[in-house]
Amino acid sequence: xxxxxxxxxxxxxxxxxxxxxxxxxxxxxxxxxxxxxxxxxxxxxxxxxxxxxxxxxxxxxxxxxxxxxxxxxxxxxxxxxxxxxxxxxxxxxxxxxxxxxxxxxxxxxxxxxxxxxxxxxxxxxxxxxxxxxxxxxxxxxxxxxxxxxxxxxxxxxxxxxxxxxxxxxxxxxxxxxxxxxxxxxxxxxxxxxxxxxxxxxxxxxxxxxxxxxxxxxxxxxxxxxxxxxxxxxxxxxxxxxxxxxxxxxxxxxxxxxxxxxxxxxxxxxxxxxxxxxxxxxxxxxxxxxxxxxxxxxxxxxxxxxxxxxxxxxxxxxxxxxxxxxxxxxxxxxxxxxxxxxxxxxxxxxxxxxxxxxxxxxxxxxxxxxxxxxxxxxxxxxxxxxxxxxxxxxxxxxxxxxxxxxxxxxxxxxxxxxxxxxxxxxxxxxxxxxxxxx
Numbered sequence: 001x002x003x004x005x006x007x008x009x010x011x012x013x014x015x016x017x018x019x020x021x022x023x024x025x026x027x028x029x030x031x032x033x034x035x036x037x038x039x040x041x042x043x044x045x046x047x048x049x050x051x052x053x054x055x056x057x058x059x060x061x062x063x064x065x066x067x068x069x070x071x072x073x074x075x076x077x078x079x080x081x082x083x084x085x086x087x088x089x090x091x092x093x094x095x096x097x098x099x100x101x102x103x104x105x106x107x108x109x110x111x112x113x114x115x116x117x118x119x120x121x122x123x124x125x126x127x128x129x130x131x132x133x134x135x136x137x138x139x140x141x142x143x144x145x146x147x148x149x150x151x152x153x154x155x156x157x158x159x160x161x162x163x164x165x166x167x168x169x170x171x172x173x174x175x176x177x178x179x180x181x182x183x184x185x186x187x188x189x190x191x192x193x194x195x196x197x198x199x200x201x202x203x204x205x206x207x208x209x210x211x212x213x214x215x216x217x218x219x220x221x222x223x224x225x226x227x228x229x230x231x232x233x234x235x236x237x238x239x240x241x242x243x244x245x246x247x248x249x250x251x252x253x254x255x256x257x258x259x260x261x262x263x264x265x266x267x268x269x270x271x272x273x274x275x276x277x278x279x280x281x282x283x284x285x286x287x288x289x290x291x292x293x294x295x296x297x298x299x300x301x302x303x304x305x306x307x308x309x310x311x312x313x314x315x316x317x318x319x320x321x322x323x324x325x326x327x328x329x330x331x332x333x334x335x336x337x338x339x340x341x342x343x344x345x346x347x348x349x350x351x352x353x354x355x356x357x358x359x360x361x362x363x364x365x366x367x368x369x370x371x372x373x374x375x376x377x378x379x380x381x382x383x384x385x386x387x388x389x390x391x392x393x394x395x396x397x398x399x400x401x402x403x404x405x406x407x408x409x410x411x412x413x414x415x416x417x418x419x420x421x422x423x424x425x426x427x428x429x430x431x432x433x434x435x436x437x
Contacts, residue, residue, distance in 0.1 A: 001026075033360060063396060072349050076114040077105070077113040086279075149355065154182070154183070204242065212250070215233045217251035243266040260293050274315055320335070367398050370394045
């Protein structure tokens with residue numbers, strides 16, 4: 001399908017390319033041309049300029065096209081537990097509320113609640129998710145049916161999954177031209193025995209693959225790891241050879257200089273989750289320190305059980321605001337740096353190097369931001385408006401793999417939102433009614 005998006009402001013997220021007025025041309029799942037107005041006028045007058053029969057032409061009305069947001073850490077089906085266990089610290093939240101509910105889940109229920117999350121992702125301008133959860137086949141099915149791009153990551157721990165299962169899924173889901181890919185990972189140091197972690201490290205070496213996990217989310221987690229192994233989680237995992245082929249970690253709130261040295265030396269990705277960390281009172285990650293040490297930072301929402309919404313605009317604002325508070329510096333981070341974290345950096349952390357920027361040959365994963373709403377006026381600086389005053393209401397269109405899945409408040413995912421809501425409400429009622437949870 002040939003799609004022309006014209007009369008647009010364009011932020012490609014390519015290095016040193018400013019916002020410009022121009023067009024984006026798409027053929028099937030890929031971007032084929034991103035000219036500014038002057039370039040397009042020059043090229044149109046040449047004899048060898050291709051004559052294209054457009055299947056669809058969309059007037060962007062001066063709104064902004066940019067790469068979609070990459071939600072680099074989430075648990076999609078945890079929409080089931082939205083607002084279930086508020087006001088609790090992480091360890092009690094997990095053990096007293098979350099784990100008991102998860103024992104009741106089936107693959108079908110994960111599939112249904114992942115679809116609910118996908119609706120929220122699309123309306124928030126999220127075009128890729130890095131998802132760790134139970135029954136990953138359920139999440140994969142939901143993403144394939146709706147058109148969401150998903151990188152699954154194994155949540156290996158002492159209670160669910162096995163090394164053999166992880167290896168089977170790694171080979172199953174890493175197919176070319178698929179919306180679904182798969183990364184090796186574990187839930188966290190504190191839910192895995194050393195023996196299990198060593199097996200995961202061996203698997204990473206076998207496939208020369210990166211590894212991802214929750215890490216140093218709370219001070220308690222770090223303290224208990226030091227008591228057990230004499231090392232922080234980052235140093236301990238590195239001692240097992242876990243990061244010999246790269247990877248990264250989610251949260252990374254309580255990092256010291258030695259932890260940062262591991263991440264810089266191994267070229268690992270930090271994936272920060274400020275909304276979840278603030279709500280659970282886990283702490284504020286040292287984002288400025290990471291950037292100063294050239295450690296790449298991406299952004300994730302975490303799951304709806306701990307956040308409680310899947311909104312990258314809120315996460316971007318919190319990255320900025322919490323960093324300023326931590327550093328006592330109102331200019332601790334630049335808005336364009338934060339947009340980089342939410343788009344291109346997330347793509348790189350997830351291994352989606354074909355979906356990082358808007359450029360010829362890249363995947364057509366993009367969004368349109370409505371600049372004609374009051375929170376975007378006046379336009380002194382578009383990047384700052386997106387980070388500091390932008391909201392989900394500004395997402396006018398979300399395209400993934402060249403297909404428009406959300407446009408002007410309407411979803412194009414093969415099923416009505418009302419049906420998804422009805423099914424999820426019925427499941428939630430069954431799980432929670434009379435459970436005492």
